[in-house]
Amino acid sequence: MTSRRTLLSPLGIRLAAAFVVVAVAGLFVLAALTIVGARSGVSELVADVHHEDATAAAAAAAVAFEEADGWSDADLSNVVAIAARGQATLSIRDEDGRLVSASSDELAEMMLRMHGVQLTDVPRSDPVTAPVTVDGVEVGLIELRFPESHLPGPERQVRDVLLRNVFLGVLLAALVAIAVSVFVARRVARPIAALTDAVQGVGARQPGVRVEVPDAPGELRTLANTFNDMAAAIEHEDQLRRRLVADVAHELRTPLTILRGTTESLVDGVADPDDSTLGSLHEEVLRLSHLVDDLHTLASADAAALHVRRRPTDLASVVAAVADLAVGAADAAEISIATELDPAAATTDPERVTQIVSTLVGNALVYTPSGGTITLRTYSEAGQATIRVSDTGPGIDPDDLPHVFERFYRGRNAQGVGSGTGLAVAHELAAALDGSIEVSNGASGGASFLVRLPAGDTLP
Structure with a gap:
């Protein structure tokens, strides 16, 4: 059975959506952290540039003060140019705090216009100051006020490129996350959908239901293979049960027919209740009783x-x-x-062992031809007490060997006796005794059954 040929099942859509949401959320968190970090870094860079401008302006003012021997005749054009370059307003104060020059001066306005800056009323940041020092003596103070929203050209380019790359990266990563999520969700959801269909098929008693998902992830492929094994086992058990019904019906029909015919003859007076007639009735009753006992033992196990x-x-x-x-x-x-019976000590249930050996010997009696031999051996080996029952019969068909201990199984050479439960019962009993039972064909023909049980310390 194969899954429906759709891009994504409802489960796949939910899985893909969950993957995409998680991935995109992570990307947006990363983008937000990147933007915050970029803003902080650019702000620190701009602060450094503003401080450098203030320091450069203070140095130029010191040169002008020293050349003019005071503030009154000092040529402050270089200072104004430095301020205009950063689009900042300029204030110069002497050592007593009196205003010496400001950006409203005609010279300042002219320099600002030369740099393409208009002295408009825009919000400005707190002043960036730098002392004006001549020969180690502070003779004034430079104050620059930069626009709050102003970024120098290079810094603006760095910020814009960084933000553009962040958004492009988020968009590309989101597309990749969607593609990968669809691929992964499809690989996960298709096997699950196929398994769901197969389980429904098994529930509906559809024969031959199997799951084929060779491209599924390892665990799901293992689950599919396990399901296939389970489905095959269920079908096999169903076949065995059907065969059991036919076999049990066959086994019951013969003794019941004999019992019915004989009892009707006795009731009608056609036959006399002599020893032969009663013995025949007794044998059929024993046959029925043996079949019921086997089924009961199997059910008990x-x-x-x-x-x-x-x-x-x-x-x-x-x-x-x-x-x-x-x-x-x-x-x-x-x-x-x-018999070749060497002492073999075991701690076990002798009644159950008797039942196992009786089943094996009874099976050998059925398939061993006249003139043949059934050999019973006991011995201890490798910490186990062992029983071997072998015969000189035709042996077991190689195709039947793996199935002889299956419940209700009857091989190709079955001679119309039994219901296929005897060896299954023996196998169950051996397992209940913490032992095992194996079967093989002897080198010279005939079947050989080997029963291993845990060895005991001493003989009784």
Whole structure:
């Protein structure tokens, strides 16, 4: 199943919008800090320039004072020119604080006009002062008042370029943030939308629902693969359940048909209730009981209702008891049972072990041909107590080997007996005993089941 071919789903739009808002907010904060910093830096630069102008004007006034030997005949044109260059008004005071010259003088007005400055009534900043010193003696004071909104040409250019670059940078970064946000949101939202569609498909019992998002980010791709595995497992379990219904119906039909026919014959007086008839009825009842017991054990394992009573156990004695019980059935089928029982101490539940071995031996009796042999072995190995049940039958089809312990699974060579729960029950029991069970085909043919259980310290 693939996601809908749209640029952005509603989730993608929300993700992209969130990314863009965060990115643009960050850009505006950065731009604001840059502008504030730029203004502060330019203001400091302008203050330095104004101070330099005041110092230069004071130096020019000192030269004029020294040449004229006083303020009355001093040529202050150079001082006025320096003030006019900065579009500042000029005030010169002598050492007693009396006004010596100001920008309203005709000379000052002329110099200001020469520099393109009109002495208009504009707001001006606080005066920038510098002492006029001649031979180490302060003879006056220079005061310059610059327009509050005035910036010198170079400083104005620096500010304008900086502000323009900031706004262009914010605009470009916002466009990049939008493009990246759409790309990222699409990569994140498409797999989620595909997973949503797939989950709805599974909920609607649509077969073969899968998610294909190879370009998804790592975690979402892993999630999609996990979902695909889950969907495949659900389909497989559904197939097994369907097969179970058919198998159980088949298994129930035969004994129920026999029971119905026999009981009707007994009721109608057609058949006599002799030992043979009653024995046949008893066998069918046992067959039904065995099927119900398997299903109940499997359900108990599912519900974690298996009660395990562990105690020191010699697996050799447990397996020997199972072998003794199977001798009658083996002899009837002309099958030999061989045992190689070395002591194998385990701390386990002997009743559950008996159930596991009985299932394996019963399975071997079904598939081992007349004249064959079933071999039971017990031994200790690598800190584990081990049981091996092998036979000389046809073995298990390689395609069936990975599935023999699955619930309700019946292989290709199934001989029409059982419901496919026996080996699944054995597997569940082994797991409940903290052990494991494996299956393989022997080198010379036949199936071989290996049961490993935690070893015990001593034999009982």
